[in-house]
Amino acid sequence: MADKVLVVTGGSRGIGAAVCRLGAARGFGVVVNYVGNVAAAEAVCADIHGAGGEAVAVRGDVSVAEDVEHIFAAADRMGRLAGLCNNAGMIAPALRVEAMTAERLNRMFAVNVTGAVLCAGAAVRRMSTGHGGAGGAIVNISSAAAKLGGAGAYADYAASKGAIDTFTVGLALEVAAEGVRVNGVRPGIIDTEFHAAGGAPDRAQQLGPSVPMGRAGTAEEVAEVVLWLMSDGAGYVTGTTVAVTGGRAVGP
Numbered sequence: 001m002a003d004k005v006l007v008v009t010g011g012s013r014g015i016g017a018a019v020c021r022l023g024a025a026r027g028f029g030v031v032v033n034y035v036g037n038v039a040a041a042e043a044v045c046a047d048i049h050g051a052g053g054e055a056v057a058v059r060g061d062v063s064v065a066e067d068v069e070h071i072f073a074a075a076d077r078m079g080r081l082a083g084l085c086n087n088a089g090m091i092a093p094a095l096r097v098e099a100m101t102a103e104r105l106n107r108m109f110a111v112n113v114t115g116a117v118l119c120a121g122a123a124v125r126r127m128s129t130g131h132g133g134a135g136g137a138i139v140n141i142s143s144a145a146a147k148l149g150g151a152g153a154y155a156d157y158a159a160s161k162g163a164i165d166t167f168t169v170g171l172a173l174e175v176a177a178e179g180v181r182v183n184g185v186r187p188g189i190i191d192t193e194f195h196a197a198g199g200a201p202d203r204a205q206q207l208g209p210s211v212p213m214g215r216a217g218t219a220e221e222v223a224e225v226v227l228w229l230m231s232d233g234a235g236y237v238t239g240t241t242v243a244v245t246g247g248r249a250v251g252p
C-alpha cells in the first residue's frame, strides 16, 4: 500500500502525464486516469514503474459520476488518498459564440466543470477530517484563458476555466478547517497535444515568441508548480491560483 496516493485526471498525456511522473518521483502512488488513450496511460505507468514508483492506469470519463467512483475506488485500493490534480480538460475547434451549439457547450462544461467538481467531491469524502480523513490537497488546472476571455475562438472554454477559478475559492473556504487545501494553476501557452483539438496544432510554436519569456512553457514546468502546491511547503496556501505563463499578465 502507498503511504500517499495522488489521483491525476487526464494523466495519460501532456500536463497530467508530467504531474503523474513528478508525483511518483515525490513519493506518491499515482492513479493515472485517462478516457480513451490507454496506450499513453500505460506508457506513463511504465515510466513510473521503471523508476521504482507505483502507478495504475484507470479509464474513466470525469463527467460521468459512476466513472469517478471507479477512479477513486482504484485509489482506495492503492492506499490513503492525499491528493487530487483536477487536470482533465477539453477544448473544441475555434468558433465565434453565435456558432456554438448546445451540444458543444454541454460537453465542454460537463468535462471541464462538472468533472472537476465531481472529482473534488470524491476526494473530499476521503481526505476531509470531517469525514474521518487525514487531510490532503487539491490542485485544479485552470487556464490563462479564464482571464483573457478566449474571444473569437474559445470563449466557451475560457468561461469553463473561469468557473474552475471560482470553484477553487469556494471549495477552499468550504474545507479550509478540515485539513484540505485547494488551489489552482493557471497555465499560459504550454507545448502539448491540446492545441490540435482546438484546431491549431502549431499554436505553442506560433504564440511562443509573443510570450514575455519568448517561448511556450513545458508540461514539466506546470507540474513543478502543481507538486509544490501539493507539498507541505505550501501548507498555509489555499484558495489561490498561481499563473504559470512565462510573464504574460493574466490579472489578479
Ligand code: NAP
Pocket (backbone or CB within 6 Å): 009, 010, 011, 012, 013, 014, 015, 016, 033, 034, 035, 036, 037, 038, 040, 060, 061, 062, 063, 087, 088, 089, 090, 111, 115, 141, 142, 143, 144, 186, 187, 188, 189, 190, 191, 192, 193, 194, 195
Ligand atoms: P492534452 O495533452 O490534450 O491531454 C488531455 C488529457 O485529458 C488527456 O490525458 C486526456 O485523456 C484527458 N481527458 C480529456 N477528456 C477527459 C475526460 N472526459 N475524462 C478523463 N480524462 C479526459 O492536454 P493538456 O495540454 O495537458 O491540458 C491539460 C489541462 O491543462 C487541461 O485542463 C487544459 O485545459 C489545461 N491547460 C492547457 C494549456 C495548454 O496550453 N496546453 C493551457 C492552459 C490550460 P486521453 O489521453 O485518454 O485522451
